[in-house]
Amino acid sequence: MSSDRLAQPADVLRPRHVGAPIKRTEDPRLLTGRGEYTADRKPDRALHVAFRRSEQPHAKIIRIDTTAASATPGVVAVLTADSIAGDFKPVIPFSRMSSYYATPIMPLASGKVRYVGEAVVAVIATSRYLAEDAVELIEIDYEPLGAISRAGAAVASDAPLLHEEAGTNVLIAREFKKSDVDADLSAAAVRVSGRFEMTRKAPLAMEPRSYTAEYDARRSALTLYTSSNIPGIVRDALSESLGIPGNRMRVVAPDVGGSFGSKGSLYPEEMLMCIAARKLGRSLKWTADRLEDVSSSSQAFAEIVDAEMGFDSNGVAIALKADVIGDIGAYSIYPWTCGLEPVQVVSFLPGPYKIGSYRGAVRGVATCKPPTGPYRGVGRPISTFVTERLMDLGAKALGLDPLEIRRRNLVRPNEFPYRIASGIIWDKTGFIECLEAAGQTAAYDRLRAQQTEARKQGKLFGIGIASYAELTGIGSRIPAAPGMPINTGSETAKISIDSTGAITAAFGVASHGQGLETTLAQIIADDLGASFDDIRVVQGDSDAVPMSTGTYASRSAVLGGGAAKHASALLQNKIKRVASHLLEANNDDIEVSGGKAMVSGTDRFVTFKQIAKAVYSDTRTLPVDAREELTASYTYDPINGTTAAATHIAVVEIDPVTCFVHILKYVVAEDCGQIINPMIVDGQVHGGVAQGIGAALFEELVYDDDAQLLTASLVDYVIPSALEVPNMDVVHVESQSAVAGGFRGMGEGGAIGAPAAIANAIADALSPFGADVSILPMTPERIFQLIKQSKSKAEEKSR
């Protein structure tokens, strides 16, 4: 546990940055309104864009009349799919997966619309107010083609096809198999099963999506400022689509106001902004209003899982079978494909457990909704929900304590690396250690005693446990979709010391709240031996390094951190070589720390500034061949990646009057390996858990049968506020991973464990009624219905 971790001798000798709660470099600007988010850009004479979006779920576009809109004051241009047809190539979210159909991504709906909220026409005017005035005057005639609102309806034989060329609404189907599940299930002592559902949700970053396309006429160059966490991927896609080479197409993610997945794919609007800026030779601004953001940004989950688990008489889970249907929305997204979320569910269902046989089948089905895409945790919030519910059901059937059944099934320390039944390999991680640490911190036994007391008083008091493991910092061997056109498995660090002695470290990652400017500098400060304050981290800019992808999938600490360590080591060697000349000492006797190179055991040193001067400016000090440029670049690929794990324990009480769930206690014990900055790690866990509480209790995108969104405003799409999130206890099991630095990724974890832990706690609280929790969010309405059904069942029985 980090707080009382004993200081190692090395820590005492030299102040270390890695592991210390260093205050963030980002904060002073963000706390004073000096940050710069995309919408804060002020390009010269910028024009403003507003979109006319489809009100139809699925319809052929018959006619678009833009005459009145074009004549509105302030309007500069009105663009439709037809008017930009020759300006780009569609972007294809390619993958080699069999049974996958890649729907092309177009900047504006072309020929037909496939969901309510899809952009059809773009109006460009001198202000957003005037652009919105004109949007209202556009007339569009549609021929309705039949709404598909539910995944079940989409697979019906008479369902209209959303993409005729695909010949089916099933855009992706996969199956994972190991051993003979059916035989093992029939041999099982106990079998438990259920139909589980995680409803559709919005990642809902507080900053809506925002793009500013800046046109430089002098160089015919475009810079897209974007609220994206994958600026490098966006640059490459736009370069290809618009036919602009990378040295004239730059994509910058400046300060970004959160993503949680919603800013982690290429968007049609990003294409449109660049196409239009080039066409008009002007800079353009667009920020989604909240309704647009909720109804057109990538959404999450929307999966129904039929699952069954078999246990032997000792409570060891031996077989797991699952059938997943995912409502993936109208399009496949770039670059992740529509397989991202649903396929991940079947990949991770066996979780951290040694389940012998497995069959997981998944279908991703097109409906008239915005595409699903990444969401903090991708797939694992639901796989964990399902597996952890089944574990609890198993425990109940076997008369075992929920903590004990997990003890019996988690992969043990001596069993790593362990390949789970779906094929994922867990490297050595503190699974059991997290379970035990969570139990201890929560005072689990005392909680159970407290529960007995509470129940005597008729209180609905529940304790829920969830354990999970995730793959983080994934290397090149494990692409998100097989054969996808980009490499997500490596990350570059380019560190240079300039002629003033200042250090600039450039990365391809794109921080959007994680504090990477701070944590990456901490690593460099230690490994280069620099002073923390001298380091400036540049990130989120496609011009910073030749190839980059961004920050997603809990990768930046592992990949960016690994690259930082390697590049720091290379640069430190150069520093040592120069210093050995200057100090007339042996290379091996030079020690570098705090921005100085010194001869060990002496007080002789040179500062980075002096070294820089000697190398760059003062041509007399060093021989020519010793004037090595003080730069180093390293591209790090962890090949496989590393595991991160946690156990969450939630304690809840349900008010039988309001049916509200009150979270009385929340404990997380997690293993993210070597901690870089404990303050930031705790913050990530808090935020993830809060988001998981939203998923478990409040958040749901409701579409009616005509595929109209009923919850687009923040009044109706309810995310937790300060009163709905409890204080959390977070403890750390710091087991070093095998990757550089011993780091593990941890940005997503909180959101993975919380829905399952809360679901189990609610089920436990409602166990006097024998009610089962199989759908999230557990709103007061759903809890009310559960209690009511259980009561009427009980009455029937007693009759």
Added chain:
Amino acid sequence: MKPAGFDYVAPATLDAAVEALAAANGEGKLLAGGQSLLPLLNFRMTRPAVLVDLNGIKELSFIEKRGDHVAIGALTRHRDIEHSPLIASDLPVMSAAMRHVAHLAIRNRGTIGGSLSHADPAAELPMLAMFYDARLAVQGPGGRRTIAAKDFFVDALTNCLEPEDIVAEIEFPILRHDGWAFEEAAKRFGDFALASVALSIRRGASGIEDARVAVMGVADTPLRLGDVEKRLVESGIDGRISDRFAEWVASSVTPNSDLHASGEYRKHLLAGLAKRAMTTALAMKG
């Protein structure tokens, strides 16, 4: 999400405001705190030709005791009601309810006149107007007239005003009671209520001598439950009074189902809140 265009006037007196409104020929809209109107403007769900801003009319902002009632000017902010010692002592149910009205920054702007006129069926102040049997003084081109709360709320988001009318002030009769409670449940604190109960009682030797009951979130307008009040007065105070009260309250409403909750759940909720309210009211020293 930007408002459609409109003209703007900011009169300094109530009479000038009435005039400006009349001059707009039914295309005018009053702007008070703006906390309900601005979202509608931003969504372009309403598009008046002229906005008549009341915020410059100082005479509309006051809280005053007048004999056996408290008068509140229409432009009085939620915050001022929340922090008023006079309201706390003479209209305690209102005082207790105010922290449930939206959030800090919204209470800093929102006004009682705006809230009543907006007539949201899940808003606290309209319910309290019903509860206290308030009288609204309304200024129109023909002068001033008084409208009882029960006639003011016509339907969800609909009041009985003519387009040129302005609510000037509201009179709340003081209840000389010795027990009261305000119970509300909202999805998130500060959200509009899923259901809410306001209760006030005066006890005497024979039991409850006088009672006031109002509910909201369970119909198109807030409701005062006169029948329940009568039954309370007729019924003695015993160990089962809270349960009976809950039953009576629940059986007097038939809430609709909507996106946020079913009618059935709302009824269950209302009964539970009523029970809690009665328990709280009875626990106050008589």
Added chain:
Amino acid sequence: MAVKVSVIVNGTRREVADLEPRLLLSDFLRDALGLTGTHVGCEHGVCGACTVLLNGDSVRSCLTLAVQANGCEITTVEGLGTPETLNVLQTQFREHHGLQCGFCTPGMLMTGEDLLRKYPFATDEEIREGLSGNLCRCTGYQNIVAAIRSAAAIRREQTQ
């Protein structure tokens, strides 16, 4: 119809003519005055990111017309402290890691300022209640509450 708006923002008088009456205060601050520290997250009053102080009280700038602020004093996040000299509340946000992406932060700070002035002795529960109109998706609120609690303690000490 065009209107002129004259306000004192962060202590400086600013005047802009030829504005449409429909211009929101949030857009006025961000676009007409270039004060982009005030963020816009919903434009329907729920998220709180746009909160500023109007004559000392926290208000939603997305639910206020620019013309309504005419003659008023406005404080935005830019008026609290500079990167070199953060004020007490800003410092505590940094100390307690009360911000991650920073998008909700200006609204949190302005609400926090109002809250501390009106309720200097607020308990954690009251702080949470006071913040209930400001949504944050990153922090889970725990550290924001801690920052405000500790700023309150420091301010109380300073005024004693």
